[in-house]
Amino acid sequence: MSYMPLPSQQTLPSSSVPQRDRAQSVGIMLPSSPTVPLLPSSAPETPSSDAFYSSEKPDGQHKQQYAIGRLLLRRLRRIGAVLHASSNKRIGLWCLLLLIAKLLGEVVYYYAGRLPSEFYRVLGDRDVSSFYPLLFRCILVVTVAGACHAALELGGGLLGTQVRQTLTEYTHARYIDEKTLHGVATQGLVDNPDQRVTQDIERLSTTLATVLPELLLAPPLVVYYTVKCWNISGFLGPLSIYLYFIVGALASRMAMPPVVKQVYRLERAEGDFRFLSLRVVEYAESIAFFSGQQRERKAADSSLNGVISVQKQLLWKQFWLGLVTQVFAYLGSTVSYVIIAVPIFLGRYDDRSGGDLSSVISMNAFVSLYLIYRFSLVIEQAKRLADVAGFGTRIVQLWEAADWLDRQASEQAVRNTEGKVVTQGLCVGAPRDGRLLVSNLDLQLGPGDSLLITGPNGVGKTSLLRVLAGLWPPASGTLSLPAAAAHAVFFLPQQAYMVAGSLREQLSYPWTTSGQSRVCSDGELARVLALVGLEHVPRMLEGEGEGDEQQRQLGVYDRWVSAQTWARVLSPGERQRMSIGRVLFWRPTFAILDECTSSLDVAAEERVYAAMQEAGITVVSVGHRAELQRFHRRRLHLLADGSHVLE
Numbered sequence: 001m002s003y004m005p006l007p008s009q010q011t012l013p014s015s016s017v018p019q020r021d022r023a024q025s026v027g028i029m030l031p032s033s034p035t036v037p038l039l040p041s042s043a044p045e046t047p048s049s050d051a052f053y054s055s056e057k058p059d060g061q062h063k064q065q066y067a068i069g070r071l072l073l074r075r076l077r078r079i080g081a082v083l084h085a086s087s088n089k090r091i092g093l094w095c096l097l098l099l100i101a102k103l104l105g106e107v108v109y110y111y112a113g114r115l116p117s118e119f120y121r122v123l124g125d126r127d128v129s130s131f132y133p134l135l136f137r138c139i140l141v142v143t144v145a146g147a148c149h150a151a152l153e154l155g156g157g158l159l160g161t162q163v164r165q166t167l168t169e170y171t172h173a174r175y176i177d178e179k180t181l182h183g184v185a186t187q188g189l190v191d192n193p194d195q196r197v198t199q200d201i202e203r204l205s206t207t208l209a210t211v212l213p214e215l216l217l218a219p220p221l222v223v224y225y226t227v228k229c230w231n232i233s234g235f236l237g238p239l240s241i242y243l244y245f246i247v248g249a250l251a252s253r254m255a256m257p258p259v260v261k262q263v264y265r266l267e268r269a270e271g272d273f274r275f276l277s278l279r280v281v282e283y284a285e286s287i288a289f290f291s292g293q294q295r296e297r298k299a300a301d302s303s304l305n306g307v308i309s310v311q312k313q314l315l316w317k318q319f320w321l322g323l324v325t326q327v328f329a330y331l332g333s334t335v336s337y338v339i340i341a342v343p344i345f346l347g348r349y350d351d352r353s354g355g356d357l358s359s360v361i362s363m364n365a366f367v368s369l370y371l372i373y374r375f376s377l378v379i380e381q382a383k384r385l386a387d388v389a390g391f392g393t394r395i396v397q398l399w400e401a402a403d404w405l406d407r408q409a410s411e412q413a414v415r416n417t418e419g420k421v422v423t424q425g426l427c428v429g430a431p432r433d434g435r436l437l438v439s440n441l442d443l444q445l446g447p448g449d450s451l452l453i454t455g456p457n458g459v460g461k462t463s464l465l466r467v468l469a470g471l472w473p474p475a476s477g478t479l480s481l482p483a484a485a486a487h488a489v490f491f492l493p494q495q496a497y498m499v500a501g502s503l504r505e506q507l508s509y510p511w512t513t514s515g516q517s518r519v520c521s522d523g524e525l526a527r528v529l530a531l532v533g534l535e536h537v538p539r540m541l542e543g544e545g546e547g548d549e550q551q552r553q554l555g556v557y558d559r560w561v562s563a564q565t566w567a568r569v570l571s572p573g574e575r576q577r578m579s580i581g582r583v584l585f586w587r588p589t590f591a592i593l594d595e596c597t598s599s600l601d602v603a604a605e606e607r608v609y610a611a612m613q614e615a616g617i618t619v620v621s622v623g624h625r626a627e628l629q630r631f632h633r634r635r636l637h638l639l640a641d642g643s644h645v646l647e
């Protein structure tokens with residue numbers, strides 16, 4: 001037996017403050033305590049992104065603004081790199097087709113733009129013989145323009161879906177993995193991750209599909225029309241248009257950052273609002289028992305008010321941005337008059353008269369207006385770019401949280417081939433306030449060394465299990481886990497998780513471990529169900545899917561059942577038994593059980609523990625009942641000051 005007294009309120013000496021700053025700087029939300037080294041030393045050095053989202057001015061420093069701009073660019077570049085590296089070749093194909101349609105559309109638009117001046121000339125000269133061919137050309141041009149427009153819409157939509165699929169699959173691969181899902185959920189690294197995956201990626205993809213062709217096509221068209229404009233009015237024309245563009249771009253650049261921040265804040269507020277609505281449904285019974293409807297209604301209204309208020313602020317920020325872009329769009333036509341006026345007042349067309357002069361003026365006006373239009377289109381993209389920046393930031397933050405957790409994972413767990421759980425000087429800290437929960441734990445558990453962890457509420461039992469399961473990093477010390485952990489260690493939380501699927505899938509969840517699936521007979525499943533006292537469940541499912549011919553043809557173990565139905569028809573105790581059934585099905589070397597029998601009566605608890613013992617599974621349990629001790633060879637008692645007693 002070892003006993004390690006420690007002074008109370010002890011905290012861990014650590015170098016976590018700069019690490020925390022660095023993680024927050026990439027937009028990962030971390031607990032405020034500076035004492036627990038949750039962050040890796042290799043986190044990237046970036047400016048504080050808090051300034052990026054909040055409405056407060058980032059100290060008014062240009063340097064910081066510049067750094068935030070660089071951070072934003074880096075994040076957008078990362079999205080570009082993911083799309084570029086993707087095996088989804090259709091993205092490139094749709095991009096190319098979209099560009100071709102856009103280019104064709106521009107050529108047709110150019111010809112359509114010349115038609116009025118030609119009509120002026122033909123009508124001015126009363127030239128009937130030229131009128132009909134011109135009319136025919138007009139119909140042809142309009143038809144091709146319509147086809148190009150429809151093709152652009154289709155191409156844009158298809159490109160958007162391909163981009164969405166690629167980014168979502170990449171995000172799934174980064175987010176739904178061994179560590180990230182749990183880390184993001186329990187450490188609250190980013191807000192509303194579900195919304196980032198489902199909504200933000202969709203919005204980013206749709207907006208990107210609209211913005212990309214405009215921006216890609218802008219440079220060659222601008223060069224082409226600059227040359228044309230130069231021919232009409234000399235260098236003064238393009239010069240005044242370029243000046244107009246530079247002032248417009250600078251003005252919209254100034255109005256854009258507040259919109260980006262606000263888009264980000266609105267997404268967050270929307271996510272919180274949706275989360276609240278989901279919770280009301282999930283906890284409908286608790287709310288009904290407490291008669292808490294009034295309070296829930298108030299909370300829902302208040303969350304809605306939050307969303308509306310941020311939405312209004314966004315509308316105002318967009319108003320200023322819209323004002324700049326629209327004023328510049330309209331100013332463009334005024335600039336075009338100046339450009340047309342210059343050669344006229346210089347007397348360049350003095351030899352022309354009547355219809356001829358008006359057709360030349362109309363043609364020149366079109367060329368200069370078109371150049372201005374191209375530039376104002378670029379300025380107008382500012383609003384969409386602000387959306388891209390806001391959504392993109394939220395998506396990449398999730399990837400950055402995954403990167404950060406990956407680095408933690410690679411630093412924390414060593415694997416051993418002896419199939420043991422070994423800790424040396426292991427310290428566990430509370431994530432939020434940095435309190436030391438467990439200190440200097442030296443433990444060696446081999447197969448058969450079952451351990452019961454006890455201690456008062458909130459002392460750190462679950463936190464220790466998370467560290468032992470390799471889900472959380474230790475604050476300090478070393479941890480060695482059996483190799484091929486997925487097969488060797490099973491972790492059961494207190495709240496049983498019911499998946500959507502058949503009884504076979506429910507019991508054999510997660511269907512594969514260490515990349516291997518297990519084929520099992522109905523008889524084997526019935527045996528496992530009997531061990532945990534759920535032999536009645538197949539009978540309960542006999543009526544399932546009655547109206548569905550396909551379902552009825554399936555055996556009772558294979559009928560599909562929704563997750564809601566599972567949660568509704570099984571009591572909390574039955575759900576816990578089902579979850580223990582999975583352990584008996586997979587027979588891992590170690591099962592780490594976090595009060596996962598809390599809803600079972602004493603007899604049922606003893607029955608499942610006996611079954612696990614018989615199956616040769618070594619259990620590491622957290623539990624409060626004294627009866628549990630006889631199923632464990634060792635006991636670890638945690639004390640509130642971070643010390644422990646190991647027997």
Ligand SMILES: Nc1ncnc2c1ncn2[C@@H]1O[C@H](COP(=O)(O)OP(=O)(O)OP(=O)(O)O)[C@@H](O)[C@H]1O
Pocket residue numbers: 186187430431432433437455456457458459460461462463464
């Ligand atoms: N995800 C988290 N984020 C921040 N703080 C946490 C988190 N999980 C646990 N804590 C804090 O760490 C401390 C230990 O919690 P833990 O759940 O490990 O206690 P426990 O001994 O398992 O409690 P109980 O007996 O009630 O289950 C608590 O003060 C808790 O508030």
